[in-house]
Amino acid sequence: MPAQVQPAPLSPSPVGTSIPAGTLRAEMESRRATGRRFDVREAVGLAVPLCTQLHQLHAQGRPLFVHPSCLGYGADSAVQVIEELAHTAPVLPRDLACLAPEARKGGGGDARASVFAVGAILYEMLTGGSVGPGMRRPAEVVPDLPPALETVLGNSLVADPSHRPADLAALAQALHQLAASASVRPPGADASHGDGDVEVDVALSTAPPTGPAQEPRVPSAPSMPRIQAVSGDGPFAVAIPVSQPAGLRGNDPTRKLADLKAALESDPRPRYVVIKDGMDHGPFSAVELLQQIASGSFTGDHVLRDAISGGERAIQEYEEFAQFAEQAKLNRDIVQEKRALDAVVSAEKQGAQYKALIGMALMGVILAAGAGWWYRERAHKEQELAVRDATDRVAIEVDAGLGGAKAARAGRARPSGGGSYPTLGGGLSCEAAQSRYVEEYKLGNNGPPDLTAGAYGNVLNRGTYLNACNVPSSMEVSVCAAVQNGRAVGVTVTTRPSNPGVASCVSRQIRGMSFPSHPRLDVARTTFSAN
Numbered sequence: 001m002p003a004q005v006q007p008a009p010l011s012p013s014p015v016g017t018s019i020p021a022g023t024l025r026a027e028m029e030s031r032r033a034t035g036r037r038f039d040v041r042e043a044v045g046l047a048v049p050l051c052t053q054l055h056q057l058h059a060q061g062r063p064l065f066v067h068p069s070c071l072g073y074g075a076d077s078a079v080q081v082i083e084e085l086a087h088t089a090p091v092l093p094r095d096l097a098c099l100a101p102e103a104r105k106g107g108g109g110d111a112r113a114s115v116f117a118v119g120a121i122l123y124e125m126l127t128g129g130s131v132g133p134g135m136r137r138p139a140e141v142v143p144d145l146p147p148a149l150e151t152v153l154g155n156s157l158v159a160d161p162s163h164r165p166a167d168l169a170a171l172a173q174a175l176h177q178l179a180a181s182a183s184v185r186p187p188g189a190d191a192s193h194g195d196g197d198v199e200v201d202v203a204l205s206t207a208p209p210t211g212p213a214q215e216p217r218v219p220s221a222p223s224m225p226r227i228q229a230v231s232g233d234g235p236f237a238v239a240i241p242v243s244q245p246a247g248l249r250g251n252d253p254t255r256k257l258a259d260l261k262a263a264l265e266s267d268p269r270p271r272y273v274v275i276k277d278g279m280d281h282g283p284f285s286a287v288e289l290l291q292q293i294a295s296g297s298f299t300g301d302h303v304l305r306d307a308i309s310g311g312e313r314a315i316q317e318y319e320e321f322a323q324f325a326e327q328a329k330l331n332r333d334i335v336q337e338k339r340a341l342d343a344v345v346s347a348e349k350q351g352a353q354y355k356a357l358i359g360m361a362l363m364g365v366i367l368a369a370g371a372g373w374w375y376r377e378r379a380h381k382e383q384e385l386a387v388r389d390a391t392d393r394v395a396i397e398v399d400a401g402l403g404g405a406k407a408a409r410a411g412r413a414r415p416s417g418g419g420s421y422p423t424l425g426g427g428l429s430c431e432a433a434q435s436r437y438v439e440e441y442k443l444g445n446n447g448p449p450d451l452t453a454g455a456y457g458n459v460l461n462r463g464t465y466l467n468a469c470n471v472p473s474s475m476e477v478s479v480c481a482a483v484q485n486g487r488a489v490g491v492t493v494t495t496r497p498s499n500p501g502v503a504s505c506v507s508r509q510i511r512g513m514s515f516p517s518h519p520r521l522d523v524a525r526t527t528f529s530a531n
Helices: 024-033 040-059 101-105 111-127 147-156 168-178 253-265 286-295 319-397 399-411 425-442 453-460 464-469 500-511
Strands: 071-073 079-081 227-231 238-241 272-276 279-284 303-306 312-314 476-484 487-496 522-528
Touching: 024 071, 024 111, 040 079, 040 111, 040 168, 101 111, 111 147, 111 168, 147 168, 253 286, 253 319, 272 286, 279 286, 286 319, 319 464, 453 476, 453 522, 464 500, 476 500, 487 500
Parallel strands: none
Antiparallel strands: 071 079, 227 238, 272 279, 272 303, 303 312, 476 487, 476 522
């Protein structure tokens, strides 16, 4: 029964590509989607006859691109090279990782390139991960892996072809000895092949070193490693040390990230060169590159070249560095948002001071106008009282002609500002209008300009959050996010075929993401098509 492991995150496949049915790649992706992997017997049982087939094809002078998508996988669990598919370079990222560095330049590869390809295919079948930066030692993923098999993989995955064996028959013999009952014994290796003269320099291997380099301590006595057996001969002969089994890691995202960081730190070789502003920077070790990414010196869109494997693409396209580049970008966005917020607070503080001065000036004007109005009203009232006193005296004196006096008074024009007019109407209205004006000025829309939907869509379109939910490549995912103040306040996720668990996981991932901040509500939508 194959052992169960957590599948590694899937890299998005190029648009318009698909996995060929009936191939080893289809079987590997099917197992990855269900959390299964090949055990040692299965992997060796497939690799030994594959080495024999490739040895015969290369003996006929045929250059080949060897990768899982060009290997047929039958019902009898056997592989067969599909030559028409092996004559063209693959397009799937995991297939490209299986090619030797020299074969990625085009034209197919020779026997040395096929040795690398067999080692890369074996590594992916056993661990579920691809060969490349950040790859973990096989024994860390499979604790019961024979130490000799890890050494054979290290010798096969040497990036420099001049330091890599070319004898596929010898590779088949070495693998067969690790699980003799898993496959038919391959033909004997040709001792005159000349591979014995090839110096296998494991320091040039794509596989990580067996452990971090340690500085010598003084005093220290040299000690020989404990050897339990010697397996094989020729370029793949290995001394098997006594090893301590490593514990299995749980399905914890934080622990996975720590494991990835530890895997990168375990390789001290300065192998990474960053192309920025048309200039090469480096080479850096993995730790130095992570420090440069964290400091903001390099961003995810800068081109990274692996000097050992020859791969060259953007940092954010490397599965091992993408998470660190994304985290560094989020940190930079947070810093920029804080600076923008500080600028807004400072501007509002200055605006409040100006508003206070304007308010005080307006209050002074209002008080002055009120005082003037009060003096005018007082003068008008005094004049009105004087007129009333005069009228009363006339009425008393001609009391007999009171009607005529009333008529005379009725026809008389009322004095300006008389008591029949509202005494406080004009003043109060002026103060209320001024107050409302000041209030409207304070509450005016002085917020930042609106953002485009593309600013929010750029965050959703990356799709890196799908990796945390192990979304299979055969599933279509549609996302609708309502964003306000830099956070998703409403999220709807639809999957085809329907999978509530995956939809709920993706929704949680989006709610924890950071978006461009704005007080208004914006809606962004995106769809990831199935491969």
